[in-house]
Each structure stands twice: as C-alpha cells, then as structure tokens.
Amino acid sequence: MIRQRFSPPWWARNPHIQTILPVLTKVDRPRLERERLELDDGDFIDLDWQGQPKSGQVIVVIVHGLEGSSDSHYARRILAACKTQKLCAVVHHHRSCSGELNRLVRGYHSGDTQDIHATLTQLKQRFPDSPLLAVGYSLGGNVLIKYQGEQQDNSLIERAVAISAPLHLAACAKRLEKGFSKVYQSYLIKQLQQKMIGKISTPSLKNLMPISQTEIEHLTTFHAFDDQITAPLHGFNGVDDYYHRASGLPYLSQIQKPTLVIHAKDDPFMTHAVIPSSEQLAEQVEYELHDNGGHVGFIDGGTPWRPRYYIENRILSFLTSHLNQPENTTC
Structure with a gap:
C-alpha cells in the first residue's frame, strides 16, 4: 500500500474544494468523433473517439462515473493528456449518458460489466493488435474492478486504473x-x-x-x-x-492483470469501508491511499483559477510503463 505520493497545496486541502473545484474549472472540450455500437438486446452504447489507432497502437478506454460523460471534468483532462502523449482514446458511455435516453427500460448500474465487455469485445475484434488500457472513475472504477476480477486472465484489458471507486x-x-x-x-x-x-x-x-x-x-x-x-x-x-x-471490493483478490486503485481518505462519497486490507489485494493490484484528494479531485498545485492535477500523469504512467509501443505513436 502506497501513501503520500500525492500532496495538495494549502488552499486545496479541504475535500469539498478537491471535489467541486475541478467541476468549475474544466479544461477546454476536446474534439471527438461519436460512434454508436448496437447491442444484442436492441439497445446501444455511444463511444466518443479521440483519434483512431494505427496498427498495434494502444487504445485508452475511459469509463466515466455516475451520470458522467465525455464532458466530465476528469474525462476532458485525461483526453487532453492522451492527446499530449499521442495516445488514441475512447470514452465508453453508460446507457443514457451520451445525451440520449437508451431504448430499454433498464439502464446502467455500478456492477454492470456486460456493457463494458461488449465495448471491449468490439474494440478487440476491430483492432486485434492494439493493447487495450482502461481507466474508470468513481462508478466506472467499480465497474472496471469487477470486470477485471470476473474475467481474471481472460480480461481484454492489459492494464487498468480505478480512481475513487465506491468499492463498498x-x-x-x-x-x-x-x-x-x-x-x-x-x-x-x-x-x-x-x-x-x-x-x-x-x-x-x-x-x-x-x-x-x-x-x-x-x-x-x-x-x-x-x-x-x-x-x-x-x-x-x-x-x-x-x-x-x-460492489467491487471482493473482486480485488481475483484480479490477474495489472491494476492500480487510487483512493483518498477524505473522499466525501465514501467511508473507510472501501479501503481493502492487504489480504484482499491480488498480487497484480497496486493500491494507493492518500490522506487528501476528495472525490476524483487530487489537485496538487497551480492556482484556484488554474489548478494542476496529480492523477492524469499517474494514470498514463501506470498504463503505458510496461508496454512496447510502435516507433510511430502519432494517433
């Protein structure tokens, strides 16, 4: 268990500032191309693409939180970071979160791994040589943890990160x-x-x-x-x-693909019940627990008008650190 890698500035130590300020200071909206995936049950999933992968290039799959989308502050920032590093990225929208109600009476929920599996399967069929990397935020992080634990070595995701996941x-x-x-x-x-x-x-x-x-x-x-x-x-x-x-907590011990989990002790959405013991962590799970950070915040510098964040660099460092990427990484 890793502690104190992240340290907020004095003005951002309050968990509500960490949680709310990012919503109020979004980075510019990226240019994305929408694709609709038709599902076997007659419903659909919308994907928002930033770039298209060339042969063998990695794809970063972004799974948003409850009522989030590609417009969420954290999605905008990770998309911008991917663009800077010339990585292709795609946002998987939960049903009804892309701006249009889904067709069925059912929607999405915190343990719904069926839809993310459908998206990953489609991507793997179309881009068989491209490693799939994934990051999930809040509810999306819980979904990823559960998916990784269910699929174990059969997971289509090579490496995953879960931020502020409500595991209990x-x-x-x-x-x-x-x-x-x-x-x-x-x-x-x-x-x-x-x-x-x-x-x-x-x-x-x-x-x-x-x-x-x-x-x-x-x-x-x-x-x-x-x-x-x-x-x-x-x-x-x-x-x-x-x-x-x-709940994703019981699945942490079943994960067989490298997975990073990041929590803040002061997350106003959670209690310490989400914090796993060392016995609950599989060997392939790396766990970071920080004293501060709020819910999907982790502001580590800048100013209140232009905050700087910890998690984007940490996410991409973990996701790409052990991959052999093609010489031409331009997406």
Missing part, C-alpha cells in the same frame, strides 16, 4: 446521507430522476417501469432509488442484494 456500495450510500455529502447525493439523484421520468414519458416504456412519476420524485436517497428502481430494473432482489453483488 452500501457504506457509500450511507455516507452520502450525512452532512455536506447530501449535496452531492441531491445533485446526482435529480439527474437520475429526470431520466426515469423521461422513460415514463416514453409510451413503449411507461408500463414497464416499476414505479410512478410521483413516486420517483420522492426518492431522495441512493438507498431508496436503488431499492425501488435500480434493483428491480436490473434483476436484483432488492437494494441489499444489489449492493452486495455489485
């Missing part, structure tokens, strides 16, 4: 019901509610929804939302079953 979902849901963390919960729940109301307003989906619009509007916590919507829509027997089966 029940504990994280309780944490978000306390103190200032309720602000984050309210912000995200409102987005989820709007999507569910959008599905109720879709004639072909209305009768498949397990709940009415009025009832949706009264779901003000993740625990309630996951119990009344997430669990029944995705085949779980209630919220406890969902949290148990979807």
Whole structure:
C-alpha cells in the first residue's frame, strides 16, 4: 500500500474544494468523433473517439462515473493528456449518458460489466493488435474492478486504473446521507430522476417501469432509488442484494492483470469501508491511499483559477510503463 505520493497545496486541502473545484474549472472540450455500437438486446452504447489507432497502437478506454460523460471534468483532462502523449482514446458511455435516453427500460448500474465487455469485445475484434488500457472513475472504477476480477486472465484489458471507486456500495450510500455529502447525493439523484421520468414519458416504456412519476420524485436517497428502481430494473432482489453483488471490493483478490486503485481518505462519497486490507489485494493490484484528494479531485498545485492535477500523469504512467509501443505513436 502506497501513501503520500500525492500532496495538495494549502488552499486545496479541504475535500469539498478537491471535489467541486475541478467541476468549475474544466479544461477546454476536446474534439471527438461519436460512434454508436448496437447491442444484442436492441439497445446501444455511444463511444466518443479521440483519434483512431494505427496498427498495434494502444487504445485508452475511459469509463466515466455516475451520470458522467465525455464532458466530465476528469474525462476532458485525461483526453487532453492522451492527446499530449499521442495516445488514441475512447470514452465508453453508460446507457443514457451520451445525451440520449437508451431504448430499454433498464439502464446502467455500478456492477454492470456486460456493457463494458461488449465495448471491449468490439474494440478487440476491430483492432486485434492494439493493447487495450482502461481507466474508470468513481462508478466506472467499480465497474472496471469487477470486470477485471470476473474475467481474471481472460480480461481484454492489459492494464487498468480505478480512481475513487465506491468499492463498498452500501457504506457509500450511507455516507452520502450525512452532512455536506447530501449535496452531492441531491445533485446526482435529480439527474437520475429526470431520466426515469423521461422513460415514463416514453409510451413503449411507461408500463414497464416499476414505479410512478410521483413516486420517483420522492426518492431522495441512493438507498431508496436503488431499492425501488435500480434493483428491480436490473434483476436484483432488492437494494441489499444489489449492493452486495455489485460492489467491487471482493473482486480485488481475483484480479490477474495489472491494476492500480487510487483512493483518498477524505473522499466525501465514501467511508473507510472501501479501503481493502492487504489480504484482499491480488498480487497484480497496486493500491494507493492518500490522506487528501476528495472525490476524483487530487489537485496538487497551480492556482484556484488554474489548478494542476496529480492523477492524469499517474494514470498514463501506470498504463503505458510496461508496454512496447510502435516507433510511430502519432494517433
């Protein structure tokens, strides 16, 4: 377990500054090309590409967090870092997160590895010589950890990084019901509610929804939302079953491909329940625990108007450090 690699400036030691300031100081939006993948169940996944790989060049797959997208602050920054290092990158959008509601009543959830596997399979079929590297943020990090543990040596990802992953979902849901963390919960729940109301307003989906619009509007916590919507829509027997089966923590011991996990002790979305013991870590898992960093923050310098970040360089250093890249790395 690694500590103290990251140290924030004096003005960014508060976890809420670490969490909120990145949202307010986004880097410029990158130019991306959208591709739609049709799924076997009749739904779709949207991918946003930055460049196209030449033969044998690596592809960095970016998996966003809850209600995120390629427009999220962390996605913009890792895309910019990939461009600087001439690495091709693609953002995998969870269903309904690319700006358009998905076609089915089901959506996405913290343990949904089916969709990322579909994306990775498509990429591997089209670019068989290109190593797939992946980084997941928050919910996306939990998805990657679970995928790596499920697939073990069969994982299509050569190396992976998980940032601020809620590896113990029940504990994280309780944490978000306390103190200032309720602000984050309210912000995200409102987005989820709007999507569910959008599905109720879709004639072909209305009768498949397990709940009415009025009832949706009264779901003000993740625990309630996951119990009344997430669990029944995705085949779980209630919220406890969902949290148990979807949490990434038990999968850390099963991972057989190099994987880096980064957490901050002061993450306002989490408790220490997400922190694994050394016995829970497979040999291929490298774990970084920092005293500060907030939730997907990790500001390590700059100014409040132009903050500088720790995680982009760390992510790409880990992902590419053991790969033999072609001489021409231009994407």
